[in-house]
Amino acid sequence: MRQKILSSLIGVVIALGLGAIIMAIQGYNPLETYGALLDFSALNSNAFPTTLKNAVPLILTGLSASIAFASGPVNLGQPGQLVIGAMFATVAGLALDLPPVIQVPVLLVMAMLGGAAWAGIAALLRRAFNMSEFIVTLMLNSIADLLTAYLIAGPLADRNAGSPTSAPIAASGFLGTLGPINISVLIVAVTFVIVWFVFTRTTAGYEWRMAGQNELFARLGGCAVNRNFITVMLLTGALAGLAGGLVVMAGPHRFLRGLGANYAWDGIMIAVVANNGLLGTVLYGLFFAMLQTGALGTELITNVPGEFTQVLQAIIVLVVVAGRVYLARLLDQLSARRLGQRSDIRRQISDA
């Protein structure tokens, strides 16, 4: 565990260092830039709540990917599941206008249903025809994008708007703030606790994890691997769908063009960087949200283009993921060399 944290920290520090070098070569001041980034993402009174709100779709799609990858199914359909979930929430938000205490849960459930259904298509095809969910979920992303684009340009278009977008959802579905923090953040916090509990403390979560590590072993042990596959696809689809719903309800309150942005792709990337660990996904999600939110600061204060944070993100992914294995091996070898040099080696293994 300690080694995991150490290697993550080293990776991030090295990446930030590389970023500083790139900035310096271009003539920008790295320290000032990082300072501005920190300021606009965390230190300013408005900054941290904004970062948290931006982290919502990153964390949820990241969790979706982490759980799927760690349990076996390769669900790469978070982008599609997110927009379908957003669409379901939007349609429900247009059709219903109930008191907020009912409207909000209903919209959230609809969002989750949308994501789950979209992932369910891939799960069904896998079970019925043994089609690789890796490919199917990826292809469904494109279909979802085009489908929603059609809907907001056609049947659901807001005729008053100048660009393709749906009409705004009923106000009872808007998510406001509790103090400085947006309610969507609280929803994510609750979701994380539930997800963590299910994944690490329940029988089902145990079976998922074992199947993800060694499917044959789980099967021979009596786990219902095929049924669990479907369950995990549906659940992770729902998480991505929930992200979509929250983006609509806490954000523009309508399904406008480009709603999904890169959230879900970033989420998948975060899951990989975090090596599918749940807490790691949340922390990296927050960190990447900080980078994205702080980008405004770098533009305003030091004139570094906002896209630079994307460069930084990419470097972090490369360094942490590529360096992970080498770093672990290096630390192990150093420890071994130290032990090997001693002339009074004593083994700690007790007599069998």
Next chain:
Amino acid sequence: MTPVIEMRHIGKVFPPNVVALDDVSIAFEEGEIHAVVGENGAGKSTLMKVLFGSEQASRGEILYHGQPANFRSTRDAMAGAQGEATAPGGIGMVHQEILLIPEYTVWENVVLGVEPVVAQGWRGRLLGQLDTQAARARVQAKISEFGFNLDPDALVGDISVAARQKVEILKLLYRDVSVLILDEPTAVLTPQEVPQLFNELRRLRDKGKTILFISHHLDEVLALSGKVSVLRKGRMVGTVDAATTSQAELARMMVGREVIFEQHKVPVQPGDMVLEVRGLSVLDENRKERLRNVTVHVRAGEIVGVAGVEGNGQFELVNVIMGLLKASQGEIVIAQHNVAHQSILERREWLAYVPQDRGRQGGSLNASITENAIMTHHRLNPDLVRASGWVLDWSRARQFAQALRQRFGVVMDTPSDPLRALSGGNQQKVILGREMSLDRPLLLLDQPTRGLDVGSMEAVHDEILKMRAAGKAILLISADLSELLELSDRVVVLNRGEVVADVPTAETDREQVGRWMLEGRDVAGD
């Protein structure tokens, strides 16, 4: 006479803190057959790998023909002593897993890595065109020189396992090594093929080669070698003459205490029929019959051993009983329940299973010991769960893992360590412990002591006999004939998917079982 190889004060630490070798000094004479024995984890493979150059020692030095020679790579080792005008041959190693290319011929496999190129002109120098004639001829010459029975043009995928092993040895001889290291050479051979290998090794020794080999089989070690060195927990215990020592003494040196070789089986009256396999037939994806009309019975308190050369139907038998494969014909009845259409979990109500492959089937190496220990128990043992089976009680799970550790003597640090942190023998103990604790009427064991050392084997055999005395029905599949004959009450032999013999152990012997395994039914009848 200077020893051909001297290893002095070798130490080896594997990252992060596993001490594999601790101050090991050993010398090998030229032209001898020298065995290195020890329990799993004792360091014998590591010692040979350090000698061969595939591992680097952390401390110590190696002298080859009197010259310092800490080989940096296996190529160096095979090339031999450094900086010698008349360099004696190098050191080569034959590994336990046969690493050949099945689609290539024998000669193609032998020359791989040192291919002769056409000598004249640009085709040789620039393009490196293979001189196939010369390669084939040279390989044939080596085959004749050492009297192997090999066809250089045969495809390696088509020849027997024993022949493939000879190809591995031939590869080394082709490179003119003078020292051959063999790692568990008899692990892949049937009893009938072992004497042939030994004859070849003796012939090689007579031609001046030095042979070092690692083995678990103490009887074979004594039959073949001149000297035997024993390692224990990374330290050298001693070197003895094979002629003046015994299996018991070797075992005592390996383990540090007296080892019982022959279990004394209590006579147990077999009870009800627990496993009944009737007329079972299984087809593979090419519609070829892997099992034909197989009938096997196991009663409570009985151990039935299944013998057979690997690939004759044992894999299909085990997987059909477990539920991974479907039978095309026949019935499987466990404890009076017809399980043919039941899921694996439903079958687990009656059966515990220790699979052949610890890493691929028996457990998850990255998961913790606790997580590995509770598999199947998480569904069948109400003590480990709460909320009607939905939530796992991890503290009880940890206690369960600790109880396993006590009962089966597993050497581990804490139950939250990953399974891969344990030695092979201890991993096997965890898996065995898990399955035996399920306390089901039928216990299916597939190679339960594969890769285990003498001490662990003894402990496992003990537990198996205790299960038998407690009235469990046990189906034991093992490639180790001594183990099979020692433990089983009855022996069933599979050959080409058919049962060719089903006799009480007392009425047969090793030679006869070996014949059934290789030849099938006796021509003269059962």
